Amino acid sequence: MVTSAAIYHVLHAINVTIEIRNVCVFLAPLFSSLTTIVTYLLTKELKDSGAGLISAIMIAIVPGYISRSVAGSYDNEGIAIFCMLLTYYLWIKSIKTGSLFWSTLCALAYFYMVSSWGGYVFLINLIPLHVLALMFTGRFSHRVYVSYCTVYCLGTILSMQISFVGFQPVQSSEHMAAFGAFGLCQVHAFVDYLRSKLTDKQFQLLFKSLAITVGVVTVVVGGALTAMDKISPWTGRFYSLLDPSYAKNNIPIIASVSEHQPTTWSSFYFDFQLLVFMFPVGLYFCFSNLSDANIFIILYGVTSIYFSGVMVRLMLVLAPVMCIMSAIGISGILGVYMKNIEFGDSKAKKRPDKKIDTSYPVKSEIATGIVVMMTILLLTYTFHCTWVTSEAYSSPSIVLAASQQDGSRIIFDDFREAYYWLRQNTPEDAKVMSWWDYGYQITAMANRTILVDNNTWNNTHISRVGQAMSSPEDKAYEIMRELDVGYVLVIFGGLTGYASDDINKFLWMVRIGGSTEKGQHIKEADYFTPQGEFRVDREGSPVLLNCLMYKLCYYRFGEVYTEQGKPGGYDRVRNAEIGNKDFELDVLEEAYTTEHWIVRIYKVKDLSNRGV
Amino acid sequence: MEAIYSLPFFVLEVPHLRLKKPAFIKAPSAMVTFGLILASYFLVTGGIIYDVIVEPPSIGSTTDEFGHSKPVAFMQYRVNGQYIMEGLVSSFLFVLGGAGFIILERSNISGLTRFNRIMLFSFGFFCIIVSFFACRVFMSIKLPGYLR
Numbered sequence: 001m002v003t004s005a006a007i008y009h010v011l012h013a014i015n016v017t018i019e020i021r022n023v024c025v026f027l028a029p030l031f032s033s034l035t036t037i038v039t040y041l042l043t044k045e046l047k048d049s050g051a052g053l054i055s056a057i058m059i060a061i062v063p064g065y066i067s068r069s070v071a072g073s074y075d076n077e078g079i080a081i082f083c084m085l086l087t088y089y090l091w092i093k094s095i096k097t098g099s100l101f102w103s104t105l106c107a108l109a110y111f112y113m114v115s116s117w118g119g120y121v122f123l124i125n126l127i128p129l130h131v132l133a134l135m136f137t138g139r140f141s142h143r144v145y146v147s148y149c150t151v152y153c154l155g156t157i158l159s160m161q162i163s164f165v166g167f168q169p170v171q172s173s174e175h176m177a178a179f180g181a182f183g184l185c186q187v188h189a190f191v192d193y194l195r196s197k198l199t200d201k202q203f204q205l206l207f208k209s210l211a212i213t214v215g216v217v218t219v220v221v222g223g224a225l226t227a228m229d230k231i232s233p234w235t236g237r238f239y240s241l242l243d244p245s246y247a248k249n250n251i252p253i254i255a256s257v258s259e260h261q262p263t264t265w266s267s268f269y270f271d272f273q274l275l276v277f278m279f280p281v282g283l284y285f286c287f288s289n290l291s292d293a294n295i296f297i298i299l300y301g302v303t304s305i306y307f308s309g310v311m312v313r314l315m316l317v318l319a320p321v322m323c324i325m326s327a328i329g330i331s332g333i334l335g336v337y338m339k340n341i342e343f344g345d346s347k348a349k350k351r352p353d354k355k356i357d358t359s360y361p362v363k364s365e366i367a368t369g370i371v372v373m374m375t376i377l378l379l380t381y382t383f384h385c386t387w388v389t390s391e392a393y394s395s396p397s398i399v400l401a402a403s404q405q406d407g408s409r410i411i412f413d414d415f416r417e418a419y420y421w422l423r424q425n426t427p428e429d430a431k432v433m434s435w436w437d438y439g440y441q442i443t444a445m446a447n448r449t450i451l452v453d454n455n456t457w458n459n460t461h462i463s464r465v466g467q468a469m470s471s472p473e474d475k476a477y478e479i480m481r482e483l484d485v486g487y488v489l490v491i492f493g494g495l496t497g498y499a500s501d502d503i504n505k506f507l508w509m510v511r512i513g514g515s516t517e518k519g520q521h522i523k524e525a526d527y528f529t530p531q532g533e534f535r536v537d538r539e540g541s542p543v544l545l546n547c548l549m550y551k552l553c554y555y556r557f558g559e560v561y562t563e564q565g566k567p568g569g570y571d572r573v574r575n576a577e578i579g580n581k582d583f584e585l586d587v588l589e590e591a592y593t594t595e596h597w598i599v600r601i602y603k604v605k606d607l608s609n610r611g612v
Numbered sequence: 613m614e615a616i617y618s619l620p621f622f623v624l625e626v627p628h629l630r631l632k633k634p635a636f637i638k639a640p641s642a643m644v645t646f647g648l649i650l651a652s653y654f655l656v657t658g659g660i661i662y663d664v665i666v667e668p669p670s671i672g673s674t675t676d677e678f679g680h681s682k683p684v685a686f687m688q689y690r691v692n693g694q695y696i697m698e699g700l701v702s703s704f705l706f707v708l709g710g711a712g713f714i715i716l717e718r719s720n721i722s723g724l725t726r727f728n729r730i731m732l733f734s735f736g737f738f739c740i741i742v743s744f745f746a747c748r749v750f751m752s753i754k755l756p757g758y759l760r
Contacts, residue, residue, distance in 0.1 A: 136639070245665060262662035264694035265702040266754055269747060276657060277744065280650055280710030284717070287646040302649055309656035312692065333713055336720050359726045366733060370716060373737075377744065387758075 002115065003027065003079055025071050028078035032069040035082045036060045039320060042089040045096065046293050047285075047328050050335070055327030061385040064271035064319035067393045077316055080117035085320055087113050087123060088300070091151065092293045098143025103150035110151065111158035114165060121174045122317065124159075126303060127151065128181030130296045135188055139292055145189045152182045173226075180218075187214060259313035270388060271315050274381040275322040282325030285332040301325055334374060340367035398441065400498065400598075412496060415441065418489070418599035421592050422446035426487060433480065434489035435469070435502060435509065436462055442489070451483060459516070466513025469506070469549040470522050476548040477587040480604050487591060488602045492553040494571035494578075495562055495597040501573065506549055507534065537576040545580040552602055554578050555585060560597075650707060658703030663696050670696045686754045702750060705743040712739025 008023045039059045044052035059065060068077045087109040094102035114120045131148050134140050156169045156178070169175040191210075195203055268276050283301065286294040301321045308318040342364040395401065400412040422432065423446045431449045432442055439453020452462045468479040480488070493501035502509075507524065514522040526543040529535055536544070536554075544550055558569035558581030569578045588602040640648075662668075672684035672695055687693045715736035719729060752758040 261692060262659065262665050264659040264662050264692055265657055265699045265706075266691045266694060266751065268657050268706075269702065269751055270691050270755075276706045277709035277740075278713070280653060280707060281713040281717075283649060283653075284646060284710075284714050287642045290642055298649075302652070305653060305656050309659070309661045329713065333717060336717055340720070359722075359724055359729060361726065361730070369737075373740070380748075 024074050028069040028073055028075075029071050031079045031082045032060075032065065035065075035085055035320070038082065038085045038089055039323060042085060042092065043324050043327055045089065045092045046297055046324065047331060051327045051331035054330050055323045058275065058323040058327060058381075059320060061382065061389070062272065062275070062319050062323055063385055063388040063393065064315045064322070066385075066389050067271070068316050070393060076117040080113065080119060081316065081320065083109060083113035083116050084119075084123060084317075088296075091127060091147070092296060094147040094151070095144060095292050095296070098141075098146050100146065100150060103147045104154060106147070106151050107154035107158060110155040111161075114159040115162050118164075119317070120159070122303075122307075124155075124169075124175060124178050126300060128178045129303075130299055131181050131185065133295050133299060134292060135184070137290075137295065139295070140188055140192075142189075144292070145185055148185055149182070152178060176222075183218075260311050263309050263312050263315065267312055267315065270392075271319070272322055273384045274377055275326045278326035278329040279322055281329030281333065282327070283329075285328050286325070297321065297324060297328075330374065330378075334371065337367040337370045340364055341371065402496075412498070412596050412598060414594035414596050414598035416445065417594045418592065418601060419445035421594075422448055422487070422489075422601065425592070430486040431484055432487045432489055433465060433468065433483070433485040435465070435491075435505060437505075438489065438491070448487075451485070459512075463512050463514075463516040463519055466509040466511075467519040467522060469502075469509045470513050470527075470547050472546050473548055473551065473586055473588075477604075480587075481607075485604050488552060488588065488604065490549065490552045490600050490602075492557075492597055492600055493573050494553070494557065495560065497572040498598055499573050501553075501598075502549060503536065503553055503571075504573065509549065535576065536571060536574050536578050538579040540579050550580065551583060551585060552588070552600060554580065555583075555590060555600070555602075557597075558582055650710075654703050654707045656703075657706055659694050659696075659699035662694065663699065666693075668693070668695050686750065688754060688756065691755065698750070698754075702747060705747050705750075708739050709743035709747075712736045712743065715739065 004020065004024050004027055007027070008018070008020050011018055011023075036056045036059055040049075040052040040056035042052075043055040065081065068075065069081075087106060090102055090106035090109050094106050110120070110123065113123060127148070131140075131144060134144055156175075159165050160167065160169060170179070187210075191207060194206065198206065279301070283298065286298050304314070304318040304321050308314045340363050398415050400414075401409050402412070419442060422430075422442070426432075426448060429449070431451065432446070433451050434442065436452040436454060436456055439450045439455075442448060442450050443453060452458070452465050456462060464479060464483065468476045468483075471479070491498075491501045492503070493499055494503070507527070510522060510524050510527055513519045514524065527534065527541050527547075528544075529539055529541055533539075534544075535541075536550070554569070554571075557571075557578060561568050562570045562572055567577050569581050570576070571578055585602070587605050589605060590600070591603040592599075592601040594600075668687070672687060673681045674684050675681050685695070686698050687695055713736070715732055719732040719736060724732070
């Protein structure tokens, strides 16, 4: 946000008056262009400018990064990836030169990263991990010492200026690795200094006693502080990366977000295509020419592969390193084989004393073949990326489009239809209850108060909404009166076949509803059949067939014929005829249903005039 | 100062220990580490974490018009779902393609006999071409409408 405001003010100061909304919309593409440049610089440091150019071209179109940097997606990741790669580039520069200038710049870039995304924890653990790896492989030098001390001290102090971070760098376990590496740096440098001054025997004695003392003190103090809760353990967000089953078992609201699901092979191929093949090749080249900088990129690559396997959203963090590694691989292969190609008019052919190498037949032709194959692979990469971007990552998510059998497109504008109905036909202070996915949209377009939105910071409140949706009508009415709800909004895809509707999300509502104290009576198993299936037809569990969400979605749906040859009330998403068809609603009345029945709005009736 | 340090040793006796680090424990070489990382790459890109959390079946099944159940290898229409087998097969192809390029790089060195060199080149080309086209075909089975 600060970045957008800064750009807006700078432009206005030079009388280029661009509206702030346009600045925000185009911020992500602007920063992804800058990312391309930084990727070039980073790969140039790691290998050479040829590899740099290839990596810049690849990251410019890689779908894994484009998915989070389209114009209009105004999220942290738009600038966070740029900041992250800038920090890494400056870190590599400072490792290579050992100068205070580059280290300070790296600390400043780290400060920018901390202010933009909570994923800075990845950086503050990767850089110490790199330092430890350098120590372990015997590559620790004064350059590393100067770089890490500067970056850690300045970076930590700067990061504590951000109010969200506060004192976490000295209190939480996520930052302890950096602190530990800092201490170890001092010890290692001191040991190296002593080794140069003392005789061998004296040094051995001092080293052993110091190592034992420091080790014991660290363990005792660290253990005592953790036991006294002065150092907080890993928080849920990051702990679920180390132990993926933790979120599934303990925090359903984190587990329910579709971006937080683990990754499948097709996500890897879909987002990267050629890069998944070239990544091991780049790793191989890095391992063949180990250097300080290469060790860093190897660590970055390996950790990103693991984290992106845990959570689909983190494919974004993997995208730059995939491009860098693949570029190193491609550049390596091409570098080896371009030398072998002999062009028709080269003088080398005329040398009579050059012996033809019998062990290597058709050298030039094979080399040409390899270069041609590489070119074709890169071309297919380009076609794939442009296809994926146009099909998967370019459509607005609020207007749905589908192709019919004869090829024509049909547009579903139901969301906006419903939100504008809400805006024009409900009192200004009406409160709308819906699931949290639609919170921001309702606030922005319908201009009405909602109970829970995408920020999802109040888990108890969301759980209450989940309890209301999962309970039968009368219990739900008590909750709705308690929360002072005027209207209820549900998304229903059974008529059109829209699969991301509330019935498909319903199990998450049950899980989240049952996860707090007031929802203890809601058990997930009640909503399944005795055989353990989730069914909406006659065989479905009676608890499911009578809960509020079911009734709101399928009210009057029994009279609708959706497909030829199927009875009325055939749900096209679940592929079943619904079980509970002719029912009336007691405490709600239908207010509006959109053209394709995707959004359904109900009004909560007031208490009856005379007590019954 | 020495006097203070020597105080405990009037009571305690230092034992004569002869402890040596066993010779076979040493840091792994670069290529061994590379092999381990490649194995973990195979597992992670095969979606093993997805398999552990979501527990999909190894192969899906569908019934045809006669009521016989037929196996289904690829979970269709979804990029974010997989069966266990398809994940492992695909990640094996990824690693095979990478290995093909590595073999090509190793084929260029001097000191190989003619036969070995031809073998290495043909194996390298074979790995790359087969894995690339197979993955393309798998993706179009999984997402009908891929690249149209």
